Amino acid sequence: MKTQYKITLCLLAVAAVVAGCTTTPGPVNLDKLTSDIVKASFRDEGIVKVSVLDTDDTNRACSAADVAGKPLDETTARAIEAENLKSIKWPTAGKFLGDWKEGEKIAQSGRGLTYTDDAKMPNGGNCYNCHQIDKKEISFGTIGPSLYNYGKLRGVTDDPNSAASKAIVEYTWGKIWNAKAYNACSNMPRAGHMGILTEAQVAHVVALLVDPKSPVNQ
Numbered sequence: 001m002k003t004q005y006k007i008t009l010c011l012l013a014v015a016a017v018v019a020g021c022t023t024t025p026g027p028v029n030l031d032k033l034t035s036d037i038v039k040a041s042f043r044d045e046g047i048v049k050v051s052v053l054d055t056d057d058t059n060r061a062c063s064a065a066d067v068a069g070k071p072l073d074e075t076t077a078r079a080i081e082a083e084n085l086k087s088i089k090w091p092t093a094g095k096f097l098g099d100w101k102e103g104e105k106i107a108q109s110g111r112g113l114t115y116t117d118d119a120k121m122p123n124g125g126n127c128y129n130c131h132q133i134d135k136k137e138i139s140f141g142t143i144g145p146s147l148y149n150y151g152k153l154r155g156v157t158d159d160p161n162s163a164a165s166k167a168i169v170e171y172t173w174g175k176i177w178n179a180k181a182y183n184a185c186s187n188m189p190r191a192g193h194m195g196i197l198t199e200a201q202v203a204h205v206v207a208l209l210v211d212p213k214s215p216v217n218q
């Protein structure tokens with residue numbers, strides 16, 4: 001018991017000396033250190049470039065809030081959402097809806113963005129990884145809310161192109177294009193903004209969610 005006590009004291013003394021000799025890096029240095037290590041450990045490979053690790057103001061603010069362990073303040077959150085909203089590319093010629101059958105395939109597919117992928121092959125939307133969508137699909141993640149009956153529950157009418165359905169159809173496009181436009185630190189990938197899905201693909205996925213003929217709304 002006594003020896004153990006002595007060893008502990010000794011270790012504490014050594015720790016004190018070591019701590020005295022080194023300076024603890026501040027948060028800024030730690031960030032730089034991390035980014036240097038990351039940059040030195042990765043390389044461009046196939047379609048994946050090291051630049052995918054670059055962050056934008058939105059990522060930085062949300063990561064800082066995560067590290068601080070408290071949500072963004074209201075003003076910053078609204079400013080980030082406004083920035084992301086501005087960046088949304090709305091559909092050419094106002095064509096918000098594509099083909100829900102294509103949308104289902106895109107929602108099912110998690111393909112793309114890995115170094116072995118061919119850049120010419122379209123990416124998937126990976127939606128089922130986080131959402132329930134069609135009731136028939138039994139395998140889905142639950143990070144995001146269920147999207148089953150999405151259009152029906154939100155009052156999309158028989159004519160999704162009608163004025164009555166406009167607001168929800170537009171929101172659905174915007175949310176899929178850039179989820180952070182409506183929720184600053186959303187965990188949902190910014191499918192259009194980050195170039196994961198093309199404009200035509202987003203239209204197909206919107207149709208999957210809002211088209212009254214889509215199995216999602218049966």
Ligand code: HEC
Nearest residue numbers: 125126127129130143144145175183186187188189191205
């Ligand atoms: C990594 C998980 C993740 C993936 C992948 C994902 N989402 Fe989401 N999604 C979320 C989360 C979490 C929310 C709820 C928080 C929020 O609104 O940002 C959400 C919210 C939504 C909403 C808003 C629901 C509402 O009631 O307002 C829609 C619509 C949506 N997702 C559609 C999709 C579609 C379509 C895809 C595929 C292209 C997709 N999501 C991929 C996580 C994800």
